[in-house]
Amino acid sequence: xxxxxxxxxxxxxxxxxxxxxxxxxxxxxxxxxxxxxxxxxxxxxxxxxxxxxxxxxxxxxxxxxxxxxxxxxxxxxxxxxxxxxxxxxxxxxxxxxxxxxxxxxxxxxxxxxxxxxxxxxxxxxxxxxxxxxxxxxxxxxxxx
Numbered sequence: 001x002x003x004x005x006x007x008x009x010x011x012x013x014x015x016x017x018x019x020x021x022x023x024x025x026x027x028x029x030x031x032x033x034x035x036x037x038x039x040x041x042x043x044x045x046x047x048x049x050x051x052x053x054x055x056x057x058x059x060x061x062x063x064x065x066x067x068x069x070x071x072x073x074x075x076x077x078x079x080x081x082x083x084x085x086x087x088x089x090x091x092x093x094x095x096x097x098x099x100x101x102x103x104x105x106x107x108x109x110x111x112x113x114x115x116x117x118x119x120x121x122x123x124x125x126x127x128x129x130x131x132x133x134x135x136x137x138x139x140x141x142x143x144x
Contacts, residue, residue, distance in 0.1 A: 002108040003031040009112050010038045018112045018142045019072050032082035035072050037065040038093045094130035106137050113141045
């Protein structure tokens with residue numbers, strides 16, 4: 001039923017629970033898991049070009065995201081589950097996820113949804129509503 005499962009981390013707070021649920025579902029249905037770390041790309045200081053410091057900041061964001069993805073990849077491989085990892089360094093998380101889900105024949109999308117401050121809650125609710133309205137696959141929101 002769920003052969004192609006995507007686990008998307010849209011916040012930096014909760015990662016363990018959505019990953020473990022995705023892994024368990026993939027194991028139950030003999031499927032594969034794609035883990036996506038969504039990171040907002042910091043806008044460049046100057047509008048039209050990036051400075052060396054901007055490039056360094058982007059590289060640092062990628063390194064930080066890759067560390068957690070490597071850990072999850074090792075756990076999935078030990079469990080014998082096929083896994084792919086992806087870093088989504090983007091200005092619009094919702095658009096990126098929508099495009100990725102549509103392009104990769106996804107059967108289930110799992111998204112983290114931690115308890116946040118009111119401002120953050122409104123922002124991430126907007127992201128999830130955008131995804132929910134434009135994606136035609138089941139979505140599992142996991143609150144931690």
